[in-house]
Amino acid sequence: MSRDTLIWRIAPPILxxxxxxxxxxxxxAIVYRRTPMVFISGFFEPLFYLLSFRIGFGALIGDVEFAGMSIEYAKFVAPALMASSAMNGAVYDSTMNIYFKLRYSKTYDAMLASPLGAPDVAIGEILWAMLRGFIYSLSFLACLVVLGLAGSWWILAALPACLLIGLAFAAVGMALTTYMRSWADFDWVQTIMLPLFLFSATFYPLSAYGDFGWIVQLSPLYHGAALVRGASLGVATWGMLVHVLVLIVLAVVGLTVATRRIETLLLK
Amino acid sequence: MSDSPVILAHSLVKRFGSFEAVKGIDLEVSPGESFGFLGPNGAGKSSTMRMIAGVSPVTEGVLRIFGLDPAVAGSAIRNRLGVVPQADNLDGELTPLDNLVIYGRYFDIPRSECVERARELLEFVQLTDRSGGRVDALSGGMKRRLTIARGLMNRPEMLLLDEPTTGLDPQARHILWDRLYRLKQQGVTLVLTTHYMDEAEQLCDRLVVMDAGRIVAEGSPRDLITNYSTREVLELRFSAGQNAQHEAQLTGLGERLEVLADRVLVYTEDGESALREVHTRGMRPESSLVRRSSLEDVFLRLTGRSLAE
Structure with missing residues (x-):
């Protein structure tokens, strides 16, 4: 089909x-081909977490109740850690790296002098950050399999969920990064990430939070972890659609804000 | 190649909030021309260049690049442009070769073609032996040459250069001028900003002098000198702080006088006889120099200010 036909003219530029x-x-990809260390660190981080839960906590806590099933504690925690790995990879890339390219190396100015536009830059960077998170998730999955925590083949259904988590966090991370004014602002990233990691029904079920469960549900990682946990344990519920929707909305809002901010900052 | 203008601007205005950087300029640049914007910092040159490059929205007026409106066809315009920005924005995370290859990819040029072009261009800018090293290890002149090579990856019809030799040593400037001159001979339209008169005289067929957001004169370097200056200039230096004192004594000498902080300029058709007259009037300058008129004199005449900072 010719690119001049009506459908192409009315199709959004994104298509x-x-x-x-x-x-x-x-x-x-060319840059990281030269610095593969970041992926190796992404492999060890979840491995150490998994080992610590397998060796220590698992023995202390025993089995936990989830969706009417009694499961080994490590198997309860592992999917949430997998979701966290997708978040970590995406956030690492979409914050510090993007800040450097935006404010110091002027990489985006050079890109924007080519036919690429602000939406292309935002989408490209978010996709890359998502992929980096996904590589963390894949290496995590490999650890699960090796340690015998994978459960069933259902664990593969967790991979698309990890992509969605990476997408949402990359988009939001990039959007927030465009507002950062100095490296000191990145302390906030850690300040936000740590409670998200700890309190997203990561280490104990939502019911354990009692009356404060609604606060936990504000965490994007809660929705991501719930998806990965459901997928890996083979539990599908209608509520999962809500989780998917929350992450999609975050991705769309993050992308829109990031694009606008690049236009405001660089195409003035 | 058609002769319709590659740049056409009419009453072009750029505002940043309440600050008006470009105050309604008219321009027309033909294909193959070497066109310059001459002016001091803050004259509106870079703002104009950014609008032409399709990375800065036009506030008011009409701008057409290759006959296209940058507001709706920015991407198509940028596809046919080469841009060499004032501040080097090379990709420090990539080698010089990869800088060129990936830049070609932004233009959707097939990868093998990108590699081929990148090698040719590294040869052209004399950086072949540095192709696999680090960008940070290159000198200022090398970085600028690499940036020019990057701007040529898409074989642009027009190359925009924003102060291409600012901050470079004389040798690096001459290498760069030579490369730009070759491009001009190949028929590439060159559009550059500069605050160096010699650069404008060397490279530009035609130029505009900009000051405070307006175009104050237009023409070839020679035309501008003929129209706004005299054939020769006598430069006189008196002991510190005495330039202004001698102004009265110099009255009537040459066509015009310009008293600057560090020297007095006498605009005249015949510098040597003006110098004799200075001595006849009993003045003893510490040094004197008779030279041909330059674009700097044109600029001084038009704005009352020296270009040098």
């Missing part, structure tokens, strides 16, 4: 120029 954000991913 017409879907190939453009790929260039940003390609650029980042």
């Amino acid at each position: 017409r120029n879907a190939h453009r954000p790929q260039r940003i991913v390609e650029r980042n």
Whole structure:
């Protein structure tokens, strides 16, 4: 079909120029081909967590109740850690790295002088951060399998959930990064990430939070962890659609804000 | 190649909040021309260049690049442009070769073609031996050459250069001028901003002088000198702080006088006879120099200010 036909003219630019954000991913892939260490660190981090739960806590706590099943504690925690790994990878990339490129190295100014536009840059960077998170998730999954915590083949259904988590956190991370004014502002990232990691029904079920359960449900990671846990344990509920929707909304809002901010900061 | 203008601007205005950086300028640049914007910092040159490059929205007026409106066809315009920005924004995380290759990819050029072009261009800017190193290890002149090579990856019809030789040593400037001159001979339209008169004289067929957001003169370097200056200039230096004192004594000498902080300029058709007259009037300058008129004199005449900072 010709690119001049009506359907292409009314199609949103995101569809017409879907190939453009790929260039940003390609650029980042070249950079990381030279610095594979970040992926190796992403492999060890979840491995250490898993070992500590398998060896220590698991023995102390015994089995836990989830969706009417009694499961080994490590198997309860592992999916939430997998969700966290997707979040970590995406946030690491979409905050510090993007800040550097935006404020110091002027990488985006150079990109924007080419046919690429602000939406291409935002989509490309978010996709890359999502992929980095996904690589963390994959290495985590490999650890699960090796340690015998994978449970069933259902665990594979957790992978798309991890992609969605990465997408949402990358988009929100990039959007927030465009507002940062100095490296000191990144202390906030840690300040936000740690409670998200600890209090997203990661280590104990939502019921354990009692009356404060609604606060936990404000955490995007809660929705992500619930999806990954449901998928890996083979429990599908209608409530999962809500989790999916929350993450999609975050991704769309993050992407929109990030695009606007790049326009405001660099295309003035 | 058609002769319709590659740049057409009419009453072009750029405002940042309440600050008006470009105050309604008219321009027309033809294909193959070397066109310059001459002016001091803050004259509106870079703002104009950014609008032409399709990375800064037009506030008011009309701007057409290759006959296209940057507001709706920015991407298509940028596809045909090469841009060499004032501050180097090379990708420090990539090698010089990869800088060029990935930049070509932004233009959707096939990868193998990108590699081929990148090698050719590294040769052209004499950086072949540095292709695999680190960008940070390059000198200022090398970085600027690499940026020019990057701007040529898409074989642009027009190359925009914002102060291409600012901050470079004389040798690096001459290498750069030579490369730009070759591009000009190949038929690439060059559009550059500068605050160096010699650069404008070397590279520009035609230029505009900008001051405080307006175009104050337009023409070839020679035309501008003929129209706004005299054939020769006599420069006189008196002992510190005495330049102004001698102004009265110099009255009537040459066509015009310009008293600057560090020297007095006498605009005249014949510098040597003006210098004799200075001595006849009993003045003893510490040094004197008779030279041909330059664009700096044109600028001084038009704005009352020296270009040098």
